[in-house]
Amino acid sequence: MKESELFTPVKKLLLNQGCKDVYGEVCNYDVVGVAPDSEFIVEMKKNMNFKVIEQAHQGIGRAKYVYIAIPKPKSEIPNRFARTILNDYGIGLIYIDSDSASIEIPSAEHDIHWRNIREDVLPHNKIMIGGVKSGDGPTEYSITIDAVKAFMRDRDWVTIEEILQHVDTHYSNPKPSLAATLRATWNESWCERKIIKRKTHFKFKND
Structure with a gap:
């Protein structure tokens, strides 16, 4: 499963969470959801690793909710330490199973103390697909x-x-x-x- 294939189920989930609009590739973030009173940043990867945790951590302070989205693993054992880190930093976890997505760990509510991510949303982000490699176009x-x-x-x-x-x-x-x-x-x-x-x-x- 490509990272870009994770976008549609994540988008559906964010819309169900109250987002009015969902955007792809805003600044350096895969997915951004905007609700009337909150923002969501979601970093997507095919598997859990420290790189995606670092990327998600950079979103703290720019959105109220920050998540990592990965395909649902067959075993939880490899992700135990990662889950501890996510809980420590208040980063949520989304599991994607086929064409649906569900929240495994809810994100903490983060204060905005940097530039709000919604201020960097541009018109073309509406048609961008999150997870597409920057070199693809x-x-x-x-x-x-x-x-x-x-x-x-x-x-x-x-x-x-x-x-x-x-x-x-x-x-x-x-x-x-x-x-x-x-x-x-x-x-x-x-x-x-x-x-x-x-x-x-x-x-x-x-x-």
Whole structure:
């Protein structure tokens, strides 16, 4: 079962949980559900591992509920330690069996202390399928990031304002949205930042 095949049952589950809309591939998260008074982040994997736990943990503070979704295992023994970690961090667990999904461990209710994930939902996320590998096709997000990288690659430290003077983005509110994106943990591999004269500057990491 591919990760993208987990999307439909997860979407159905989130709609049953009260979400009015479910989106795929929002920022670095597989699935995002938005209800009137809450948000859901779901990271999907074919099996439980520390990578997916780390990815889900990064969603804490950006949504009220955070889950990991995996196919229902034949045995619980391999997941015992993982379940302990999930309980410690308040991360929920969803099991997918054929074309249905059910909550095995409810997520704790998390406070929002970072940028709310619903603020990063874009129109194209409505038709995206969660779990599709980023290399399978360009998105508005990837096009924006590629353009930002191209501008920054051969330059020294630049501000958000300087980037936006030369790069068109897909964001409806470009300055705070791009600043949050460049600060995100998943962009640390290529983007570094520091304060120069009380202003945040960014630079492309050249290996």
